[in-house]
Structures are given as C-alpha cells and as structure tokens.
Amino acid sequence: MRLVVVGAGGRMGRMLIRAAAQAEGCTLTGAIEREGADVLGQDAGVLAGLQPLGVPVTDDPLAAFAATDGVLDFTAPAATVFYAELAAQARIVHVVGTTGLSEDDLAKLRAAAYHARIVRSGNMSLGVNLVAELVRRVAASLGADFDIEILEMHHRHKVDAPSGTALLLGEAAAAGRGVDLAEARVSTRDGHTGARRPGDIGFATLRGGSVVGDHSVIFAGPSERITISHHAEDRALFASGAVKAALWAYPKPPGLYGMTDVLGL
Ligand SMILES: NC(=O)C1=CN([C@@H]2O[C@H](COP(=O)(O)OP(=O)(O)OC[C@H]3O[C@@H](n4cnc5c(N)ncnc54)[C@H](OP(=O)(O)O)[C@@H]3O)[C@@H](O)[C@H]2O)C=CC1
Numbered sequence: 001m002r003l004v005v006v007g008a009g010g011r012m013g014r015m016l017i018r019a020a021a022q023a024e025g026c027t028l029t030g031a032i033e034r035e036g037a038d039v040l041g042q043d044a045g046v047l048a049g050l051q052p053l054g055v056p057v058t059d060d061p062l063a064a065f066a067a068t069d070g071v072l073d074f075t076a077p078a079a080t081v082f083y084a085e086l087a088a089q090a091r092i093v094h095v096v097g098t099t100g101l102s103e104d105d106l107a108k109l110r111a112a113a114y115h116a117r118i119v120r121s122g123n124m125s126l127g128v129n130l131v132a133e134l135v136r137r138v139a140a141s142l143g144a145d146f147d148i149e150i151l152e153m154h155h156r157h158k159v160d161a162p163s164g165t166a167l168l169l170g171e172a173a174a175a176g177r178g179v180d181l182a183e184a185r186v187s188t189r190d191g192h193t194g195a196r197r198p199g200d201i202g203f204a205t206l207r208g209g210s211v212v213g214d215h216s217v218i219f220a221g222p223s224e225r226i227t228i229s230h231h232a233e234d235r236a237l238f239a240s241g242a243v244k245a246a247l248w249a250y251p252k253p254p255g256l257y258g259m260t261d262v263l264g265l
C-alpha cells in the first residue's frame with residue numbers, strides 16, 4: 001500500500017514516516033507540510049532519523065494524493081477537514097488521528113466518507129481502545145452512586161483539551177450508563193461550583209513536560225474507588241496503530257470507521 005504522511009515535520013509526522021517506511025506491505029510515497037514550513041525539500045527519511053528514502057517533503061498535497069492509496073494525518077482540525085475533502089476526491093484511505101475536531105468538522109468528515117475510507121480515533125493504540133471497552137462495561141455495571149471522573153496529562157505543547165482520548169473514554173462511560181456525554185460532561189470547575197451534580201462525567205486536564213499521554217477513569221463510590229489507567233510511553237505506538245488502520249481500510253468500501261472496527265473490539 002502506498003502511503004503519504006501529512007504534517008510530516010510534526011512530533012507524530014516523523015513517527016508516521018518511520019512507521020510507513022518500515023511496515024511490511026507499505027511504501028512511503030509522499031510527505032507533506034504546510035506552505036513555508038522550514039522542512040520543505042528535506043528528505044522524509046532523514047527528517048525521521050532514517051536513511052534517505054528519496055521522498056522529499058513538499059507542500060503539494062494534490063500531486064501526492066493523486067499517486068497514493070492512503071494518507072496518515074495527525075495535524076490540526078482545519079488541515080484535516082481540507083485533507084478529507086482531497087482524500088474523497090482521490091477515493092483513497094484517510095487515517096485521522098487529529099484531535100480537537102468540532103461537531104462541524106466531524107460533519108465534514110462524515111460527508112467526505114461517502115467517497116473516502118476514513119478511519120478516525122482519538123487514540124490509535126490497542127491498549128486505550130481495550131480500556132474504553134472496559135470502562136463501558138464498568139459504567140454499565142455500577143449504579144448511579146458511583147461518580148465518574150476522567151483525568152488526563154500530556155506534554156506542554158498539546159493545544160486541545162480535554163484530549164481526544166479523554167473524550168473517547170467519556171463517550172464509553174456515557175454509553176455504558178446510557179446517557180448523552182454532551183449533557184453529562186463537565187470540563188471546568190473553578191470558584192464556588194456548588195456540589196457535584198449527580199450523573200455528571202467530569203474531566204480534569206494536566207499539561208507539562210514531555211508526558212506522551214496518561215489517562216485515568218475514576219469511579220468514585222460511597223466507600224470504594226475504582227481507577228482504570230493507561231500510560232502511553234512512546235508515540236511509535238500511535239503511528240503503528242495508524243499504519244494498521246490504513247492497511248485494514250484499504251480493501252473496505254467508503255465509510256467512516258473507528259479503531260474498534262480495525263481492532264475487531
Ligand atoms: N489519535 C492518536 O492516537 C493521536 C493523536 N494525536 C493528535 O495528532 C495531532 C498532532 O499532534 P503532534 O504531532 O503532537 O503535533 P505537532 O504540532 O507536532 O504536529 C502537527 C503538524 O501538522 C502540521 N500542520 C498543521 N497544519 C498543516 C497543514 N495545513 N498542512 C500540512 N501540515 C500541517 C504542523 O505544522 P506547523 O507546526 O507549521 O503548524 C505540524 O508539523 C494532535 O491533534 C494530537 O492530539 C497525537 C498523538 C496520538
């Protein structure tokens with residue numbers, strides 16, 4: 001499968017180049033950055049710490065998308081919406097790891113998925129998707145006297161909150177409880193907040209240092225507390241999940257898929 005990495009110069013972009021270049025059955029055919037980026041013209045392999053691959057970083061997604069089978073995209077919401085439209089025109093696979101997408105952005109991805117095969121997840125790791133399934137089951141088993149709180153910590157450069165993973169885990173908890181996350185969600189507490197509203201699903205965000213991604217879901221009951229945690233130790237984890245998603249989606253019909261489809265969970 002031929003693959004293009006967009007956002008090639010980013011923290012995940014470089015990991016994705018390595019994963020696409022090294023995965024069996026894949027060839028890296030393009031690496032894209034935005035106009036004016038200082039990595040333009042560099043060899044993608046060298047950028048990712050590998051031997052030269054003969055693939056220069058360019059700002060021409062149209063040419064790259066016309067000569068590939070799939071795109072790995074961990075960039076920013078506006079860029080991802082733009083790339084989804086191009087992937088739909090080219091009828092290719094679009095793997096979306098970008099987080100912080102709005103409802104409007106998601107609607108545009110759903111429209112693009114009439115023609116593209118899109119796999120989107122706030123977290124491409126097997127571990128987090130297993131944890132989400134566990135959270136759904138625990139939430140379904142426990143009564144309303146267990147309060148659900150989700151805590152996440154990421155590196156100091158992260159720009160969106162709560163993380164895509166925290167929201168994915170919140171959706172799982174809400175699904176287990178049979179409630180709508182949009183109604184139960186509380187993402188900020190400051191000042192005189194009043195007592196906790198029964199049924200709320202709370203989110204707390206920490207940012208600092210180089211933390212790759214830590215998440216805990218806490219079920220706090222009247223006299224006991226259950227905590228389910230996941231700690232990501234290396235971004236290569238997400239990149240290999242993204243390549244796995246691309247290979248999985250390659251023979252599939254157009255549609256919007258998730259990592260649970262890819263992993264068969
Ligand atoms: N789903 C998952 O498993 C994971 C998701 N993520 C998500 O991936 C995204 C990226 O994370 P990270 O790599 O740390 O962030 P970075 O900021 O390091 O990388 C993003 C890259 O995308 C580039 N970019 C932005 N807009 C465009 C554009 N229009 N065309 C081409 N390139 C563009 C940025 O360029 P510039 O710097 O010039 O803006 C940058 O190089 C985030 O949303 C993050 O939450 C991260 C890890 C795992």
Ligand SMILES: O=C(O)C1=N[C@H](C(=O)O)C[C@H](O)C1
Pocket residue numbers: 099122123154158162163164165166212213214232
């Ligand atoms: O920005 C990151 O770094 C990460 N983003 C994803 C998220 O928002 O959950 C996944 C991972 O935790 C790292």
